Amino acid sequence: MENTPQAEVVRAGNEEKLAPGKLHAAQYIVALVLVVLLGGLWRLQVIGASNYRLLAEANRIRKVPVLAPRGKLFDRDGRILVDNYPSVTCYILREQIRDASKDSPELALIARGLNLTVDQVQSILRHYQLAPKYEPIPLKKDITPDEQAFIAAHRDELPELETQDEQRRLYPSDGFAAHLIGYVGEVSEQMLDDERYAAYSAGDVVGRSGVEQTYDAVLRGTDGYRNIIVNSHGKEVGQLGQQLAVPGQDLKLTIDLDIQMAAEKALQGRNGAIVAMDPHTGEILALASRPTYDPNAFAVRLTKAYWSQIINDPEHPLLNKAIQAQLAPGSTFKIIMSVAGLEENVAQDMRVNCAGGATFYGHFYACDARHGGVDIHNAIPLSCDTFYYTLANRLGIDTIAKYATALGISQKTGIDLPNEASGTMPSTAWKLKTQHAPWYVGETISVGIGQGAVTVTPIQLARALGGIASGGAMQRPHVVFPDEVPSELRQAIAENFPGSGEKAFPLSVPNWQLITDAMAQTTITGTAAAVHMANIDFAGKTGTAQLVSQNFGAKGMGSGANRANAWFVGMVPRRNPDIVVAVLVEHGGFGGAASAPLAAQVINTFVTKKRKQDNNLVVAEVPKPKPAETPAPGEAVAAPQPAAIKQSSPAAE
Structure with missing residues (x-):
């Protein structure tokens, strides 16, 4: 029975069947594979659907x-x-x-x-x-x-x-x-x-x-x-x-194109800056700086050649000298000195005999001329150094610093342009902090005529003197009308440009009237008489800031890179002016000859335009600049500091 063919078939069939353990293992493997596949499908079609959809769209869209x-x-x-x-x-x-290699065709x-x-x-x-x-x-x-x-x-x-x-x-x-x-x-x-x-x-x-x-x-x-x-x-x-x-x-912008063109034309061929401002509002009417650059070269793609040219230029064409040049103000600082002297009741009765200079602390400080008897009324038109040496010595550096700081010196104005500089106003605390040394009384003498460690920017000087001529009311300079800017950005922009902003430093009426009268006399019989304009109430102050000490060279303006910087600040009218103009001509020499005529050109453009708008046909004639190298009558030459107390300021003597 066992050897029958049927039995053999049955036996063979039983031998071909898998063992139960192996069968279960195979089932688990199949199940695991299915789980992995289902998990992958879930990840692709459900979890990552949005991501892969975006990638697919990116290939098409x-x-x-x-x-x-x-x-x-x-x-x-x-x-x-x-x-x-x-x-x-x-x-x-x-x-x-297809091929981004260097040898790619x-x-x-x-x-x-x-x-x-x-x-x-x-x-x-x-x-x-x-x-x-x-x-x-x-x-x-x-x-x-x-x-x-x-x-x-x-x-x-x-x-x-x-x-x-x-x-x-x-x-x-x-x-x-x-x-x-x-x-x-x-x-x-x-x-x-x-x-x-x-x-x-x-x-x-x-x-x-x-x-x-x-x-x-x-x-x-x-x-x-x-x-x-x-x-x-x-x-x-x-x-x-x-x-x-x-x-x-x-x-x-607050800029007046006509006045801007006059400022640009006046500066042609010179290095320096011109700022014209409405001191009532702080609106900048013109702002020019030289040397300049071509902004169109930056608008597309700046070439390495042009960039190398301008950054290696020793004249620094990218520097906005109207708000960044920090230089000694020279005799223009005497207006601030006059404010300090009058407000402290020191200058009213002060009278000096100018014999060509004076000696302080064993050092002789020169004046440009022998002015004779000088008081506060003629000290500004004559720009007498001897008077202001004496006034500085009586006031002391900290009193001078108090008034200069109150008038915005050593502080940013807050103008809405980037990278404004702050300048420097020395004091005993300033020197102790920056140089870890005491202030010597002899250092005050040169500060009295705008030399030494004091430095200003043209925009600071324009704002300060415009404020003085307005009785002490000073506005934040700006180049864009505030109502042009959305309100949500206006505050942010103001916070990004901190400075002394709008402020009032009330001055005694007789004092600032005396000062402005003297500034008007400067353009009639004083150091800026050459630019007197008939039918215009034009007031101003010249400044000549030496760059090297007279101890190391001949008396005068120097030459080349050591030639003095020329300043002028002018305004129309003399009180509560409608325009104030500050002019800096680097290495220009005497302010009365180099800077005052440029300010006169800008102011004449302003006055002529305003009179035409008001149907007033009286037009002033602006004197042409004289190429003379000698000072205007009475123009003060800034005297040097003693060598022992020489400051490292770039505008110091």
């Missing part, structure tokens, strides 16, 4: 930015200062580049067609290496018609190149008002690390100086975008939608 045009800048009368012009930018699609062709080098192309690609690969990279801005034709002719060969119409900044030529307006440029990597630029991305255009920087948030607008459909080669085949760009807001 590209977001192309539409840059917002920056707001235009106008002068106070609505005349345009800064405009925009249509431009074309070439973008490169990094994801479409592809990059060589691109570089040749766009007048670049392969190294420049690779440098741009490296600069944007952290940006998403699907975002277009600006390869070259403001491309020429020939370069546009090259891109169009090689569309099939170079699918990674695209063009886009944009708006670019157009600034006045010849550096006109460049330090006031500023310039724009691409946001730098260092700026991107600053939290103030958290909303910016690589390649964004941002204000880098002047009004462009201060009011960037107002001017830049909001960029839009277009969602375009692209094919497998990355070329546009359709459009899904768009968000329109919101143009930046236009701004009206």
Whole structure:
């Protein structure tokens, strides 16, 4: 029975069956594989669905930015200062580049067609290496018609190149008002690390100086975008939608174009600065600085050659001397000395006999002339150093510092332009803090005539003397009308530019009237008599600040880089003036000959325009500047400090 064929089949069938343990193991493996597969499907189709959907869309849809045009800048009368012009930018699609190596024929062709080098192309690609690969990279801005034709002719060969119409900044030529307006440029990597630029991305255009920087948030607008459909080669085949760009807001500046042009013309061929301000409101009517630069060179892509040229220029063309030059004020400081002397009841009855100088603490301090008997009434027109040496000695450095500081010296004014300097007003506490040394009484003598360690900026000097002529009321200087700025940004901008701002330092009426009368006499019979203008109530004060001590050279103005700086501050009318003008001519020599005529030109432009607007046809004649190298009658030459107490100030004697 056991050997029958049927039994053999049954036995064989039982031997082919798996053992129960192996069967269970196989089932567990199959189940585990199914779980892994189901988990992967769940991750792909449920958990990561939105992410993979975006990636898929990115392969089909590209977001192309539409840059917002920056707001235009106008002068106070609505005349345009800064405009925009249509431009074309070439973008490169990094994801479409087949070979980005240095020997790539592809990059060589691109570089040749766009007048670049392969190294420049690779440098741009490296600069944007952290940006998403699907975002277009600006390869070259403001491309020429020939370069546009090259891109169009090689569309099939170079699918990674695209063009886009944009708006670019157009600034006045010849550096006109460049330090006031500023310039724009691409946001730098260092700026991107600053939290103030958290909303910016690589390649964004941002204000880098002047009004462009201060009011960037107002001017830049909001960029839009277009969602375009692209094919497998990355070329546009359709459009899904768009968000329109919101143009930046236009701004009206306080600048008067006519007065600005007069200031620019007056400074032509000279190094220095001119500031014209309405002391009633703090509105800047003109602000010019020389040497200047071309902001149009920054508006597209700054070349290394031009950047190297301007940063290595010993004249520092990027320096806004109107708010950043910190120099000894020379005899213009005597107006502040007069305020201190009168308010302290020291100067009223003080009378000195000027015999060409005076001796203090064993050192002889020279005056430019033998003025004879001098009191406060003729000390300003004559600019008598001997009188102010004596006054400084009687007041002491801390009393002088108290009044100078109250009038804004050694403090930023708070003007709405970046990088304003504060200047220096020495005192016993200042020297102890900065030099860890006591103040010597002999050091006070030179401070009395605006030398020594005291330094000011032109904007400080204009504000201080305008405030004195207004009875002590001083306004915060500004170059944009406050109502032009949205209220939510107005406070933030004010906080970003701290300074003494608006303040009042009430002066005794007889005192500031005496001072302004004496300043008016300066332009009639005093050191600025050469620029007297009939039919204009023109008041002012000259200043000549030496750069080297007379102990080390001949008495006079010096020569070359050691030639004295020339200052002048003038105003119209003499009391509660409508305009105050501060002029600095570096190495200009005597203030009466070098700076006063420039201020007269600016003031004449202001008065003539105002009279025409008021239908008043009386026009003043401005005397032409004289090339004489000798001082105007009575012009004081700043005397040196004793060598033992010589200060390290850049404007010190």
